[in-house]
Amino acid sequence: MTVSSYQLSNGKTNWYFVIDLPVADDGKRRQHKRRGFPSETAAEKAETEARKAYGEASIGADGSVAAELTGWLSERELDVEETTLDSYRNIVRMYVIPHIGGRQLYSLDKRVIQDMYKTLLREGGANKKSLSPTTVRTxxxxxxxxxKDLGIDLGPIRQPRPAERDSHGRKGVWTPKESKQFLKFHRESRLYAAWALAVVAGTRRGEIAGLRWSKVDLDNGIVYIHLQRTICGNKVLEKSPKGKSRRAVAIGPAMVQVLREHKARQDEEKAEVGLLYHDRGYVFPREDGEPYYPRYFTDQWEGACNAAGVPVIVLHDARHTSATTGADAGVPEHVMQKRLGHADSRTTREVYTHVLPESERKAAELMDVALTDESGVGGLARRVFGGRNVAPRRA
Incomplete structure (x- = not known):
């Protein structure tokens, strides 16, 4: 066995194992590693299961699932974006090879695949924790x-049904009141403009990290989302957003003013740092002008939520807060789809079918009157829906 231990910051000991694989075609060393086991026994058991999955044979043997998928990944380097390919590699390495890597690909049947899905759902995560249905569907x-690319047809393969969404479609969606509270609290924050773009314009983390002043037209109130900074493995890539994510986003006078103030503050920083400032044109750089690592914005976001006293949601859910607010305000679905850069209208529709309770509450108050005082429906409608004359229709 090749298990070893390492010390955590809290003093606890965790265990891991390493299996050496045959070298790759380019001569580079390959290993299969898993860590996070609470005991030596647990690590040894997991290693035994991994070796069994490899069939105790050469992982590079022709026809094995591992060998064929490795070859497939190599071929996809020609036509798949690096970030997407990195995701494919991680999925194959973490979830497929440890379970069926040693089997012969062309002798697989769908029951083997479905058994693997069951195992992943039950204990496919770190420390043998269950994986979510969403991950297994991926x-x-x-x-x-x-x-499909390798010419394998196993017939229809059952997959986990989608995980049930909560009542709002997302675990984290703020009400307009919470959004205002968050932004008001951080009005003097150095990242205030970044947070405002996330909530008001629905920009993604990578789009915020990669935004440059050359793509911001304050005179006409337009932000051009033409570049994003994204994490790929251990490095950061700058690339154009794929599909319809490349877009022009209109911003109102208030957001324009926020960005003007942010630029003025940035100009002061440049003057203070002087020759040491590396001006690369980023809208949201570090104090020396260099771009932030994209995860910096994620790390700062959680603390910002706590400081403002609002529910902690993930940064990406600021987009869904923006979309849901638009849905409640009556912004047409196709307009919001273009604004958020959704390639598929279904993505936008999922948000629009899980709007916040505010509009439902107004409808409920209006309909309650039909049970108690029909003559008051019109008056209540004017109070609830902002003064419009909504008269009851009689059959």
Missing amino acids: VHRVLQKAF
Whole structure:
């Protein structure tokens, strides 16, 4: 056995194992590693299962699932973006090879795949924790792509049903009141303009990190989302957003003013730092002008939520807060789809079918009158829906 231990910051000991694999075609060393086991026994058991999955044979043997998928990934380097390819590699390495890597690809049947899905759902995560149905469905989609390219037809393969959404479609969606509270609290923050763009314009983390002043037209109130900074493995890439994510986003006078003030503050920083400032044109750089690592914005966001006294949501859910606010305010679905850069209208529709309770509450108050005082429906409608004359229709 090749298990070892390492010390955590809290003093606890965790265990890991390493399996050496045959070298790759380019001569580079390959290993399969898993860590996070609470005991030596647990690590040894997991290693035994991994070796069994590899069939105790050469992982590079022709026809094995591992070998064929590795070859498939190599071929996809020609036509798949690096970030997408990195995601494929991680899925194959973490979830497929440890379970069926040693099997012969062309002798697989769908029951083997479905058994793997069951195992992943039950204990496919770190420390043998369960994986979410969403993650397993992602594994399924990658395998389907690979099987199609490799000419494998196993027939219909059952996959986990989608996880049930909560009542709002997202765990984290703020009400307009919470959004205002958050932004008001951080009005003097150095990242205030970044947070405002996330909430008001629905920009993604990578789009915020990669935004440059050359793509911001304050005179006409337009932000051009033409570049994003994204994490790929251990490095950061700057690339154009794929599909319809490349877009022009209109911003109102208030957001324009926020960005003007942010630029003035940045100019003061440049003057203070002087020759040491590396002006690369980023809208949201560090104090020396260099761009932030994209995860910096995620790390700062959680603390910003806590400081403002609002529910902690993930940064990406600021987009869904923006979309949901638009839905409640009556912004047409196709307009919001273009604004958020959704390639598929279904993505926008999912948000629009899970609007916040505010509009439902107004409808409920209006309909309650029909049970108690029909003559008051019109008056209540004017109070609830802002003064419009909504008269009851009689059959």
